[in-house]
Amino acid sequence: MLQDLDARGGAGARADEPALRPVAAAPRHGRLAIAAGAGAGVLVAALAGVAWYFLHTVPVPVAAPVPLRGGAAPAAPKAAAPVAAPAVPAAPEAPATPVAVGAEPAGPAPLAPAPAARAAAAPGPAAPAPVSPEEQDAAAAPAPAPRARRQEPRPRATPAEPTAGARTVTAVTVTPAAGAAAAQPQAENSYRRALAALQDGRVADAIAGLEQAVALQPGHEAARQTLAGLLLENGRGEDAQRHLQLGLGLNPNQPQVAMLLARLQLEKNGAAAVETLRRTLPHAAGNADYVAFLAGALQRQQRHREAIEQYEAALRLAPQSGVWWMGLGISLQAERRNAEARTAFTRARQAGLTPELGAFVERKLGQLE
Secondary structure, X not given: OHXXXXXXXXXXXXXXXXXXXXXXXXXXXXXXXXXXXXXXXHHHHHHHHHHHHHHHOOOOOOOOOOOEOOEOOOOOHHHHHHHHOOOOOOOOXXXXXXXXXXXXOOOOOOOOOOHHHHXXXXXXXXXXXXXXXXXXXXHHOOOHHHHHHHHOOHHHOOOOOOOHHXXXXXXXXXXXXXXXXXXXXXXXXXXXXXXXHHHOOOHHHHHHHHHHHHHHOOOOHHHHHHHHHHHHHOOOHHHHHHHHHHHHHHOOOOHHHHHHHHHHHHOOOHHHHXXXXXXXXXXXXXXXXXXXXHHHHHHHOOOHHHHXXXXXXXXXXXXXXXXXXXXXXXXXXXXXXXXXXXXXXXXXXXXXXXXXXHHHHHHHHHHOO
């Protein structure tokens, strides 16, 4: 029985032990919870303080940072239009490189915002306060200043305007006199090359060189006369006559050219030959050959009275020419001035003539007996 009681009593005591055992872990779990709660409160307080700081601090406008490489980053898309409106048009000498829409036409392409600018634009998770229109105008106001600095190097691309002295020199270089002076050596070279070609028997090359010479220097008398002679030898009389007329039109003081042209004209139109010789006569008053040639042209046109005057003028310059005495006698006989004609034929016989001409003079003297 005692054993049964002991058994019951031991089992009952063990059954009551959990209700009577002190809670030892409870205090330790409570302290951890308290510490965790305190830490969470401190963290919430810190986050609240940071949020309050950024919400109550005025953000710095991002439209007016220090310009990077001559360009200002716009603060917002709204600020791009006011900046582009007063843009100065590009100079006509150096057109600006095409840029994106809304960028300044005179400046370089917009640069990507710097890392510092991006950091300033996004300081935290909270959105910055909206910028008022007045602040936008204030941020956009400094933008023209960098533009003015970018315009400074443009004059280097603009060609410098010539000075007054340079303009004067340019005007002188284009005058006809300066052009003629520059063409004169070229014309002389062409003339010499043509003579060399003529000596080598290259007549076509010589004619081409002479034509080039008179084209460069129309007053080159030697080249024109040589050219006319070559054209006549090659059966190009009309071309020769045209060149001679051009030469006399430029300078009437060319008795030899006038005589050559008159010889060509006498074959078809004696009146034109006389007119050509008379136009150049003031420049050949002391040339006996020229005057006598004019007298012979007048005699062929049956203008004996004028021919007598010119023969007498030529014989005063060269009285020993038997041919001219003969020509004077012919015109005097045509004017029925037989006594004077006989004297003229006698002087012609005394001066000496060719056999043919001598026989002609003897017949004339026989008619006047």
